[in-house]
Amino acid sequence: xxxxxxxIFYPIKxxxxxxxxxxxxxxxxxxxxxPDDFILKDISSLEKQNNNSLLFLEKxxxxxxxxxxxxxxxxxxxxxxxxxxxxxIIYVKNFKDISNKLINFLFxxxxxxxxxxxxxxxxxxxxxxYAEIDKSAKIGNNTIIGRGCIIGRNTIxxxxxxxxxxxxxxxxxxxxxTTIGSTGFGFDxxxxxxxxxxxxxxxxxxxxxxRLGSNCTVDRAKxxxxxxxxxxxxxxxxHIGHNVILGDNACIAAQSGISGSVLIxxxxxxxxQSGYAGHINIGDNVIVAAKSGVTxxxxxxxxxxxxxxxxxxxxxxQIIIQKKNGHK
Numbered sequence: 001x002x003x004x005x006x007x008i009f010y011p012i013k014x015x016x017x018x019x020x021x022x023x024x025x026x027x028x029x030x031x032x033x034x035p036d037d038f039i040l041k042d043i044s045s046l047e048k049q050n051n052n053s054l055l056f057l058e059k060x061x062x063x064x065x066x067x068x069x070x071x072x073x074x075x076x077x078x079x080x081x082x083x084x085x086x087x088x089i090i091y092v093k094n095f096k097d098i099s100n101k102l103i104n105f106l107f108x109x110x111x112x113x114x115x116x117x118x119x120x121x122x123x124x125x126x127x128x129x130y131a132e133i134d135k136s137a138k139i140g141n142n143t144i145i146g147r148g149c150i151i152g153r154n155t156i157x158x159x160x161x162x163x164x165x166x167x168x169x170x171x172x173x174x175x176x177x178t179t180i181g182s183t184g185f186g187f188d189x190x191x192x193x194x195x196x197x198x199x200x201x202x203x204x205x206x207x208x209x210x211r212l213g214s215n216c217t218v219d220r221a222k223x224x225x226x227x228x229x230x231x232x233x234x235x236x237x238x239h240i241g242h243n244v245i246l247g248d249n250a251c252i253a254a255q256s257g258i259s260g261s262v263l264i265x266x267x268x269x270x271x272x273q274s275g276y277a278g279h280i281n282i283g284d285n286v287i288v289a290a291k292s293g294v295t296x297x298x299x300x301x302x303x304x305x306x307x308x309x310x311x312x313x314x315x316x317x318q319i320i321i322q323k324k325n326g327h328k
Contacts, residue, residue: 002167002205004225006042006050008130009148009165010201011108015039018072022090024105025098031081031091034072038088040106043201044071045223054106056099074099096188103199118147134170146181152208165220166204175214175236180204184219184226184242184260198222200242213238213254229266241278253290265300287312 018038022029042053049055049069057063057075065071065086072088073080076095080086092098119126125143127133133145134153143157146164155172157163163174165181174180186198202221206212206228213236220226221243228240229248238252241260250268258264259278268282271290276282281297288294289305289312298304305315 002225003048004167004203004205006107006201009203012041013106013108015041016106018088021102025101027090027092031078032089033081033086034088034090038070038072040072043103043107043223048224054102056095058095074102100196100198103201107199107201109199109201119144140176148203149181158214165202166206166218168206169208169210169230171209172206173211175212175216177214178212178216178218180206180212180218181220182217184222186222186242186260202226202242204228207232207248210234216240219260235272247284289315 016039017036018034019036021040022032039052040054042050044050044053044055046063049066049071052070055071055073057073057077057080060077060079072090073086074090074092075081076092078091081089081091118128118130120129123139124141125139127145128147128149130147131145131149133151136153137151137155139157140159140161142160144162149163149166151168152170152172154170155168157174158176160177161174162179163181181204183197184200186200187196200220200222202224204218204220204226207230209231210228212234215236216234216238218226218228218240219242224243226240226242227245229246229250231248232246232250234252235254237254239257240246241258243261244258245263247264247266247268249266250264252270253272255273256270256275258276261279262276262282264282265284265286267285270288271292273291274288275293277295280294283298283300283302285301286298287303288309292305292309293307294304295308303312304310305312
């Protein structure tokens with residue numbers, strides 16, 4: 001995977017010093033530890049730390065902050081505030097509400113900002129002037145390519161496709177009516193409702209030699225990258241959720257869905273209508289039978305089937321037993 005400059009994809013509304021931020025959001029001064037001249041310009045995640053950024057910690061973690069990286073931690077765990085591990089920190093009780101408001105306050109993102117004035121019309125397609133597209137790429141009719149998109153050489157994008165917040169590699173083939181870089185389905189159970197989806201400020205990275213079918217959806221990451229590895233084949237009608245990491249040489253059949261934050265190793269073979277619960281790890285060289293529901297971690301070189309998915313040999317035994325007992 002690659003690093004990316006967030007400002008290319010999401011314009012900063014305004015840089016703000018922390019003492020002004022504390023006043024605006026009415027933070028408790030007793031539970032803040034930040035210098036007045038700290039200026040926020042970016043977002044960090046647990047996996048990637050960026051300078052002059054916010055990092056949201058919803059629970060106590062033993063994460064170490066790079067001493068050379070200026071990070072302001074927002075947390076709802078008072079133990080984090082007491083720790084010397086974090087140089088700059090604010091403790092808040094209404095964590096989810098504050099985190100969403102802070103993100104929306106600092107950044108423009110495509111769910112709230114009209115970028116239409118940035119587009120130019122070319123061959124019946126809308127292409128942002130902030131997109132970088134190799135001259136050898138071929139783009140179909142009625143396609144939309146948004147801000148910050150980078151598209152490599154010999155890539156084919158077919159009709160009625162929408163791409164935004166994405167980096168597309170070389171020799172990629174994207175089918176008709178596919179959407180790449182859409183908002184992920186992230187929300188807090190305590191803040192239900194269509195207006196409370198978590199803002200997503202990450203991107204999608206589709207690596208070289210990937211074939212992505214028609215009517216697919218690949219959601220951008222919350223802060224980092226949703227990734228599809230090299231030489232992967234994705235059938236029609238497949239949904240890949242936010243923060244998914246899909247290793248090289250994957251083969252995923254139609255009507256499959258991968259929930260957010262699933263980490264998948266190399267050489268996955270996944271049958272049609274298979275589904276994956278969120279926040280699980282799938283090893284290398286795994287085969288998932290059609291119509292399986294994967295709800296737990298799967299180790300390397302496994303073959304699983306059924307719902308919930310189990311070792312395929314055990315699943316076959318259960319089917320035989322059910323038939324003997326009169327189940328069809």
